[in-house]
Amino acid sequence: MSGNARFLWRRLSQFLPVILLATIVVFGLVQLIPGDPAVTLAGEFATKERIEEVRRLYGLDRPLMVQYGAWLWDALRGDLSQSLLSSKPVADLIIDRFPATLIVVVGAVLLSLAVGIPLGMAAATRARSRFDAAVMAFSSFGVALPSFWLAMVLVYWVALSWQLLPATGSVPFSSAPGDAIAHAILPAIALAAAGIAEVSRQVRSALIEVLASDYIRTLRAKGLRRWRILWQHGLKNIGVTLLTVVGLLINRLLGATVVIEAVFAIPGIGSLLVHAAINKDFAVVQGVVLVMVLIVICLNLIVDFLYAAIDPRVARG
């Protein structure tokens, strides 16, 4: 276990610098604004007073390092400044809108795994068969398919033509769970198409490798049933691959949800981000990006810890 402990410690010691660098990147976004940020932020028809007010509000008159320090300190206390457009605290906006995003992304991740894993396993056991070729072709399509276009197609047929599911909007899970899930199904499917493609492809190639190993050949020789081998030994051996895929998946889907929320008019943090970016509401942009990157970094850390738990070789390597 000392190997594991050392691995976890090493991983933790990499975690803090990455978080710190991420905050610098997020803070630095405002520095990309050409010209005087205060003028840009205040908007086209702002008065001189308004510009000065904006400058004070965001501390743009102070040295950069001081600005960063103050911003970071506020962020650590949960204060992400306030929106220029609505004058509401950014943290409140994010908290209000986060559940709508969460239900879609979680649904898409579950769907990707629930469909992608069996598909990949089935393709691997019939490697190079017609079925395998079909799965691979589907996977190529899934990767190349614009998710928002799939979303539009789904809205048109499933929601508008056949009226099976609601087309747009979102319902809080707490008030009407059934309705909330119904609203999340189409967005989750649109998001999951690329996820299923990725998961099935990775599971397939990892499993093909495992199935060809001497270890599995021995089990087969012992007469174990095919599905038993697949589920018990195959999946266990591709655990690390699966974890990597899940880590990547969450990163991808959090990004893709930004576009999907626009199609389904979901009031999540993705649509909050786009609206803020178009309207130069930079405190909101920074807040959303920061929250998203923190989610990804923390999940990656958890994934790495799970690696070590599943496969001690990773920890030693």
Add this chain to the structure above:
Amino acid sequence: MNERVIAMPRPPEGERTRLASAQDLQVHFPRRSGPPLRAVDGVSFDVVAGETFGIIGESGSGKSTLARALVCLQPITGGALTLSGRSPASLSAASLRLLRRDFQIIFQDPRAALNPRMTVRALVAEPLEIQSIGTRDGRRAAVLDLLDRVGLGPEFADRYPHQLSGGQRQRVNIARALAVRPKLLVCDEVVAALDVSIQADMLNLFKDLQDELGLTYVFITHDLAVVAHVSDRIAVMYLGVFMELGSKAQITERPLHPYTRALLDAAPQAVPSYRRVHREPLQGEIPSPLAPPSGCRFRTRCPLAVEVCAASVPAWREVQPGHFVACHRAGEAMVSTDGTDLRSQGVRSAAR
């Protein structure tokens, strides 16, 4: 390390120019845990202009690391290296770049030493470009001239390394090294990767080039026949240190160190003048340089090892002019396994 006595081997003919000089030169590679790997652990020698200085050693003896250190590809971690009277470590980047011209190396693997994406022409021209020698047209002519010098016709200029044979590749490497008109050429196992049938051709080429261009060689090899064929002086290297150093005659005809004798015994056809003594061939493998034996490093395989060999590092002493050895028992009771007293040779020559 206090017991190590540093005696400087003098060049055989007093006043000739010393091109390269190593004093207690060390190259240690730090490791994440444990003591450093001592690839070269204190060697001292001079190379004088015009000579061929042979270094013989098994793989793992540190001879390639020493070769790389001599041409400043491997920073030294202890001792001193002097090239043309200057210490490379103290030079500015620009001065070092200029100094490098005079000290070139030919590597063991002729294929790996050539960038696979460059033509022979570009390969041979590269040193000229780097050192800004000649005009563009002048360099074009120089490339063909250099190829001709190593026995390659102009038709080779536009070929890629993978289109050449091993011997041709090594000729390209030689032409390229000669491009900057070096004073000293370090040849690291230059024929080991080649077919036996062309090894002699290659060695003759080296000899001809030396006569024509007045080159100085440091010839590093594991092959006794090669080193005996080309060298004026020979150093015997084992686990990062020199065991013995002397003129070709001293080493091949009157060797003092049991390791040198073992090498000669193992390849009697290599040096016909050596009076072979029947003895067990060298046993076992060279120990790991990570954990070299205490005292004399050769003692674990030495037929003559006694207690003192494990207790203290034998001094590097000059037993006769130009003949150095590091062995507690050299010139002492050297008794072969069949009982012949070997002392006579060593003592007689030392007294002479």
Add this chain to the structure above:
Amino acid sequence: MSLRLSLGRPAAIRRRFDLSSVLAISFLAVVVLASLLAPWVAPYSPIEQDYTQMLAPPSAAHLLGTDDLGRDVFSRLIHGGKASLFGALLAVLVGTLIGVPVGLIAGFRGGWIDDVIGRLLDTLLSFPAIVLAVAITGALGIGLTNGMIAVGVVFSPVLARLARAQAMVVKQELYVDAARSFGATNTRILWRHVLPNAVQPLIVQVTLMLAVALLAEASLSFLGLGVQPPWPSWGAMLTRAYHYMEAAPEQMFAPGLAILLTALAFNALGETVRVLLDPTN
């Protein structure tokens, strides 16, 4: 019941590979040519409005019908392809110009420079790509060029990581030592020896990245952060089509299929390049 692990029939696989690469390259050639020659190929102006012909169904005069402002969809598709391809190329170019040098230097120099750059790459890769691209575009200012520069910046760590790994391998090569022994500077070694020998996997990655960049362009334009009206791109056309989905659902198919097929073709091209450059092949 046994696990079937047949190793396939190479000839059949080769045939399929050849077909897909031929199809992909021909399709891309048509798309690129149509985009380059858009002013001459397109039957109408992509921005000229005709209020007598709003949301018209496909006809002989308008092969793909007209949009909500009476503009010819087929012409907009051709001109939109120009914007989409330009955007994808720009993003990949920016990503390459930033990522490859940074990665090569990190891998070649090693030490603390590598540590710092490596950590920075880890960090940048933790940002969901589109999220960061949207944020950077918002900061730089909305528009196709800024949007695709943003996408390029977001892509650069992927290429940097690959270039870094390549440089770490190539710098160990003996010919690098040889060049150094002639007095070559680090710049020369990087440029003449490391880059040419590290470039093959990078070419494959860059080709595959064209597909991702195309999708990113479509996404940004769909969100209104890319191409600005009245000019078309495939993503921007989908935004309008979406608004009028109930009245004219056929409007959303042409741009969507154009994106899908072009992305597929870029991926197939990437696979072809991979096979062609594979030394074991």
